[in-house]
Amino acid sequence: xxxxxxxxxxxxxxxxxxxxxxxxxxxxxxxxxxxxxxxxxxxxxxxxxxxxxxxxxxxxxxxxxxxxxxxxxxxxxxxxxxxxxxxxxxxxxxxxxxxxxxxxxxxxxxxxxxxxxxxxxxxxxxxxxxxxxxxxxxxxxxxxxxxxxxxxxxxxxxxxxxxxxxxxxxxxxxxxxxxxxxxxxxxxxxxxxxxxxxxxxxxxxxxxxxxxxxxxxxxxxxxxxxxxxxxxxxxxxxxxxxxxxxxxxxxxxxxxxxxxxxxxxxxxxxxxxxxxxxxxxxxxxxxxxxxxxxxxxxxxxxxxxxxxxxxxxxxxxxxxxxxxxxxxxxxxxxxxxx
Amino acid sequence: xxxxxxxxxxxxxxxxxxxxxxxxxxxxxxxxxxxxxxxxxxxxxxxxxxxxxxxxxxxxxxxxxxxxxxxxxxxxxxxxxxxxxxxxxxxxxxxxxxxxxxxxxxxxxxxxxxxxxxxxxxxxxxxxxxxxxxxxxxxxxxxxxxxxxxxxxxxxxxxxxxxxxxxxxxxxxxxxxxxxxxxxxxxxxxxxxxxxxxxxxxxxxxxxxxxxxxxxxxxxxxxxxxxxxxxxxxxxxxxxxxxxxxxxxxxxxxxxxxxxxxxxxxxxxxxxxxxxxxxxxxxxxxxxxxxxxxxxxxxxxxxxxxxxxxxxxxxxxxxxxxxxxxxxxxxxxxxxxxxxxxxxxxxxxxxxxxxxxxxxxxxxxxxxxxxxxxxxxxxxxxx
Ligand SMILES: Cc1cc2nc3c(=O)[nH]c(=O)nc-3n(C[C@H](O)[C@H](O)[C@H](O)COP(=O)(O)OP(=O)(O)OC[C@H]3O[C@@H](n4cnc5c(N)ncnc54)[C@H](O)[C@@H]3O)c2cc1C
Numbered sequence: 240x241x242x243x244x245x246x247x248x249x250x251x252x253x254x255x256x257x258x259x260x261x262x263x264x265x266x267x268x269x270x271x272x273x274x275x276x277x278x279x280x281x282x283x284x285x286x287x288x289x290x291x292x293x294x295x296x297x298x299x300x301x302x303x304x305x306x307x308x309x310x311x312x313x314x315x316x317x318x319x320x321x322x323x324x325x326x327x328x329x330x331x332x333x334x335x336x337x338x339x340x341x342x343x344x345x346x347x348x349x350x351x352x353x354x355x356x357x358x359x360x361x362x363x364x365x366x367x368x369x370x371x372x373x374x375x376x377x378x379x380x381x382x383x384x385x386x387x388x389x390x391x392x393x394x395x396x397x398x399x400x401x402x403x404x405x406x407x408x409x410x411x412x413x414x415x416x417x418x419x420x421x422x423x424x425x426x427x428x429x430x431x432x433x434x435x436x437x438x439x440x441x442x443x444x445x446x447x448x449x450x451x452x453x454x455x456x457x458x459x460x461x462x463x464x465x466x467x468x469x470x471x472x473x474x475x476x477x478x479x480x481x482x483x484x485x486x487x488x489x490x491x492x493x494x495x496x497x498x499x500x501x502x503x504x505x506x507x508x509x510x511x512x513x514x515x516x517x518x519x520x521x522x523x524x525x526x527x528x529x530x531x532x533x534x535x536x537x538x539x540x541x542x543x544x545x546x547x548x549x550x551x552x553x554x555x556x557x558x559x560x561x562x563x564x565x566x567x568x569x570x571x572x573x574x575x576x577x
Numbered sequence: 578x579x580x581x582x583x584x585x586x587x588x589x590x591x592x593x594x595x596x597x598x599x600x601x602x603x604x605x606x607x608x609x610x611x612x613x614x615x616x617x618x619x620x621x622x623x624x625x626x627x628x629x630x631x632x633x634x635x636x637x638x639x640x641x642x643x644x645x646x647x648x649x650x651x652x653x654x655x656x657x658x659x660x661x662x663x664x665x666x667x668x669x670x671x672x673x674x675x676x677x678x679x680x681x682x683x684x685x686x687x688x689x690x691x692x693x694x695x696x697x698x699x700x701x702x703x704x705x706x707x708x709x710x711x712x713x714x715x716x717x718x719x720x721x722x723x724x725x726x727x728x729x730x731x732x733x734x735x736x737x738x739x740x741x742x743x744x745x746x747x748x749x750x751x752x753x754x755x756x757x758x759x760x761x762x763x764x765x766x767x768x769x770x771x772x773x774x775x776x777x778x779x780x781x782x783x784x785x786x787x788x789x790x791x792x793x794x795x796x797x798x799x800x801x802x803x804x805x806x807x808x809x810x811x812x813x814x815x816x817x818x819x820x821x822x823x824x825x826x827x828x829x830x831x832x833x834x835x836x837x838x839x840x841x842x843x844x845x846x847x848x849x850x851x852x853x854x855x856x857x858x859x860x861x862x863x864x865x866x867x868x869x870x871x872x873x874x875x876x877x878x879x880x881x882x883x884x885x886x887x888x889x890x891x892x893x894x895x896x897x898x899x900x901x902x903x904x905x906x907x908x909x910x911x912x913x914x915x916x917x918x919x920x921x922x923x924x925x926x927x928x929x930x931x932x933x934x935x936x937x938x939x940x941x942x943x944x945x946x947x948x949x950x951x952x953x954x955x956x957x958x959x960x
Binding site for chain 1: 580581583584585586587588589597660664665838841842843845846848849850851852854856857858859860861862864865866867868869870871872873875876890893896897947949950951953954956957958959960
């Protein structure tokens with residue numbers, strides 16, 4: 240499953256997500272063809288069980304899809320749609336058959352801020368913080384105040400229209416399921432972006448000539464690239480762990496670790512990438528910023544690295560010195576672990 | 578190289594639970610007989626009796642075949658035993674090098690006689706080895722070693738030269754040394770690995786006090802030391818390849834991120850169950866990296882288990898892991914004045930002093946940070 244998903248999504252994104260497409264997306268153009276292909280492949284339903292019409296893939300397999308979206312800076316809310324549909328399914332609600340769906344947490348009768356991609360979406364899976372229920376809303380008549388993150392991705396404020404509730408249900412999902420799920424998605428996207436950043440940096444270091452040789456021949460540059468690579472590797476490994484432990488629901492320890500580590504790695508990695516690219520990478524013309532600005536944006540969303548570190552720290556402190564190691568080793572599935 | 582696929586999901590196979598529980602219970606029983614200050618030494622703590630006890634428990638030589646006294650176990654079992662011992666600060670240094678690298682090296686390259694002679698005793702925790710690579714003029718530039726072994730007419734060897742920074746040479750039985758066996762050779766060619774019985778005449782061992790006041794490493798001088806013909810291990814002239822593939826064993830294990838674990842534990846205890854925001858953030862950040870490094874190390878172990886040679890990924894773990902260990906000291910420094918007064922804070926201060934004075938070595942031993950990053954850069958195709 241994982242290999243198939245990885246090949247499918249990586250091929251699709253490599254063929255379609257060009258710098259031109261990304262530039263157009265930032266001016267508000269919706270890449271309808273790309274989304275149509277994504278729907279045709281059934282990718283938004285990857286985490287939905289088969290009896291509810293989905294693929295029933297594990298989050299560990301879905302990791303490669305979300306990571307690929309990050310690596311390609313894909314200007315579509317596929318990670319959001321996968322999580323939104325899975326939230327609905329976990330409450331026993333059937334996901335809508337087509338159309339863009341995103342998720343948020345908030346109260347249905349108040350404006351909901353920072354909803355990803357709302358202006359292009361038809362549906363909203365809402366974790367209602369007032370009723371504690373999971374609800375499916377139509378966004379057709381919703382009032383949308385556009386806003387965006389530092390990468391120019393839509394982060395809109397949504398006021399739901401009266402009568403736009405399609406269905407809702409009680410849920411066993413944790414109160415912070417949206418926060419945890421969002422953090423998990425962003426950690427994998429950052430891992431992907433950092434991996435791609437390392438590749439484009441290595442390529443550039445082999446091409447750009449100064450003092451009569453490629454800048455990659457300078458040891459100072461090599462050491463910087465090595466640091467970028469280790470940060471990318473750490474983000475990948477941290478996010479892998481979070482996705483591995485995300486069935487049936489995102490897990491606090493590994494998600495907090497993943498968001499804290501990938502956030503820190505994003506900061507260090509983007510800084511190195513800009514240093515290595517010099518002035519050309521600081522231009523709007525160059526495509527480096529499609530990755531680096533997303534890293535900055537995703538680092539801040541669904542809890543910063545400091546936010547998750549603090550939360551993890553409270554859990555660790557409560558467990559105490561004798562509880563620390565069992566907690567760390569218990570973080571990964573080892574079924575017979577005491 | 579596809580960087581993103583260097584680390585797969587950190588899946589530990591099922592069935593390791595009983596082993597983990599057994600080691601954890603054994604260590605819990607031992608802990609009260611030790612002190613936090615001793616546990617702070619991590620894998621620099623020496624206790625030959627403890628090593629022998631581990632041998633009788635069947636926890637050494639896990640990856641060595643049964644016929645040589647080992648246990649035919651998977652790298653995962655070795656991982657679990659190692660991390661449980663290290664997390665508790667158990668004194669493992671006596672057997673550490675022999676179990677981690679000498680035994681696999683002898684198994685891979687040794688003659689049948691060498692395997693019979695050394696492996697069972699290593700697995701019993703009775704035979705301790707050290708590594709003689711570095712020399713006064715050869716550190717990072719290992720290929721410049723000058724210690725030489727001259728082949729005699731009867732096939733025996735005469736060894737002359739000097740090794741330095743040799744961990745535990747003064748308390749080990751044997752050294753595996755990288756030496757020049759072809760006097761006319763230069764650099765990587767003409768090097769061989771040779772087993773030196775450290776009790777032989779002509780071997781002089783001088784302990785060197787490090788800045789923490791401990792005598793962990795040594796200077797070892799060889800003055801016409803006569804070695805039998807079968808002191809050579811592996812193929813004459815293949816020493817460089819043998820030694821560098823041996824280094825892969827030592828770069829991805831949990832000892833590359835658990836050296837400061839006793840300090841982390843003390844810190845958590847001293848901060849108490851209701852930390853302020855600053856304390857919670859600092860402790861949580863360390864925990865996040867610890868969990869993630871463990872994820873990396875498990876996925877490297879999975880690659881080892883399936884017969885791959887994950888040199889690049891292992892270097893990644895060591896570079897990040899030793900940085901994390903040093904960071905633990907930084908965090909402790911930032912929090913030390915915030916700890917509620919009492920016995921735990923006092924202990925943490927003493928443990929910090931010990932770990933702080935060892936920390937500079939974390940990113941030197943086993944290849945410096947700069948050398949590792951050079952290996953990583955080569956893997957990225959820029960070198
Ligand atoms: C606690 C401890 C235990 C040890 N135990 C052992 C042991 O048991 N057996 C053993 O054989 N050795 C041992 N060593 C030695 C260790 O392997 C060496 O210290 C290490 O390889 C570095 O060599 P050096 O100290 O001579 O430093 P040098 O090689 O002189 O390096 C000094 C500095 O220059 C940098 N540098 C050197 N070359 C380059 C380059 N090409 N590019 C960029 N930077 C460079 C280094 O990274 C470092 O920052 C131990 C060391 C320590 C600290």
